[in-house]
Amino acid sequence: MTKHQPKHFHNIPLSVLDLSPINEGSQPGESFNKSVDLAQHVEKWGFHRYWLAEHHNMPGIASSATSVVIGRIAGATDHIRVGSGGIMLPNHAPLVIAEQFGTLESMFPDRIDLGLGRAPGSDQATAYALRRTLHSSPEDFPLQVEELQDYFKGTARVHAYPGEGLTIPIWLLGSSGFSAQLAAQKGLPFSFASHFSPDYTLPALHLYRKNFQPSEVLEKPHVMVAVNIFAADSEEKAKWLATSQQQQFLSLRRGQPTALKPPIDDIDDVWSIPEQEAVRQSLQSPATIIGTVDTVKEKLESFLNDTQADEIIVNSQIYHHEDRLRSYEIVADLMD
Template sequence: MSAMIPFSILDLAPIAEGSNASASFRNTLDLAQHGERWGYQRYWLAEHHGMPGIASAATAVVMAHVAGGTSTIRVGAGGIMLPNHAPLVIAEQFGTLEALYPGRIDLGLGRAPGSDQTTARALRRTLETDADAFPQDVLELQDYMSDAPRQRVLAVPGKGAKVPLWILGSSTFGAQLAAHMGLPFAFASHFAPQMMMQALTLYRANFQPSAQLAKPYVMLGFNVFAADTDEEARLRATSMQQAFVNLRTGKPSRLQPPQPGYLESLGLPERAMLDSVLSCSAIGAPETVGRQLQEFIARTGADELMITSQIFEHEHRLRSYEITAEVHQSLKRAETGL
């Protein structure tokens, strides 16, 4: 499978221990500006609520911050958790973004709450909204943003907005919906890879062409912790490992400093959990990362990779994305013989 596929950035706007949301947003814009120069295709932010280490709860607002400080990179939500919102509100928000930054906005849609049930109730004031109604919500949103809405209520801005919709998923449900609707499919393999290959097979086999998309298009989440040496990269990765262990044990935290010997300090259950959730990862120096990226692309046939690098120090995070971009260019040169 070709290494010519685009690479993009998924930013969870991490709040590092000892830092705050203001610094997180400054770092987000700085990373987006660097990513634009390094040739990344798109820059996505994710909706999470009540998470001490994630600042992108007001996803559309942070997107406006990023789009306003860049000029060519696509900016998107990866994603908006639609059960938390009235589809009309999302149509208006993304219609506004598209009017401000035409031709640069993406809208990825997920059906998870992006929070716990208590936070979901606070967001919605009621839990009557049903995640199983997600397909109907997507259709309603799609109609609001169409050129000729069937509903009496108009989304202004929003009507006629040319914002590509994506379906996000970590199971076969999203794959089936994306295939049925003829939409691109983004799979959360960077933290929930267990059903990845089954979902991809299902999506590709059942895809129905639509006005937006003629053939299946798959973007896969992939963790990269790149540094100048394998040892340094393994150390950088321990911040993300701590975040997962803290989350799974009910103690979500800000992104912690790297901790030497962290993996060795864990019990077998925690190590098995990390091996599972972070199995779609590249950790190492440029040569190591390049080999692992090639293997992942060849195994999955991905049309695009969404790279995430949850690294404590901002300059080390920048370096990881820079190395990934350099590796990408090297792989493309090797493939073309140039």
């Protein structure tokens, strides 16, 4: 492996990826209130961005109407950048997304990010319910991105009001090489979903950097990587907190998604050995970090230097709100 100059946290923006989890026994309204509270805390602690993700037909995720939730978070904060991580563009008419994000940018100038993904964020039946047709496919994604950019530039036959003429940073998101190559070709910043696709992280970043073409928005490659972090004041508690996300991935593997479950003392009681291997393949080190501040610092620095990322975005699917706040507070301490 090529030797790189070591990177340090004080030079690297840290951000938050929030799925606005719906806890078992709770309702979406409570999820949104907790997201607002988390956003206000992390803004105070120095985090750079607060992104929300589009998912559908998921009883444990409240951020399906992503643009609406972005507006709620931006309206409750002062300066942190708020955006999508991401909007699944094949689910939408690009004109609608241009108008929605044009509206957000008009309300909250210079604070809105538009991260785009090409996966449906759902199953086939849900994709049909969203689109009314399955004739469009993720392979149409490059044309959809171009159409969206044309609305912001004002070069499309139809005009997006609001939206036209606004400068809203567009990021491409991916968990494989497709979006990495497209982001490189278009000269856009790229965010990789290391938090559930760790094995493909380095190959995708290599593709992006190798093929990058400078554009009017970006002179050189710019990479953000996503990590899961479960930080606590003891190793035992951190491992306990992580069992909520492990149960969430287990329910997805079984095809029976659930609300976010409370942590349990022994995760081995609920999964078989093949299920354990499948879940841990998605939630493995180095992109899932579990432990105290010293463990988090060591593993996050190692991942940062392996990836040479320009930014890191942190996902923490933690059941109890106070534990989630504490986890992000521990991460924030690393920035000081």
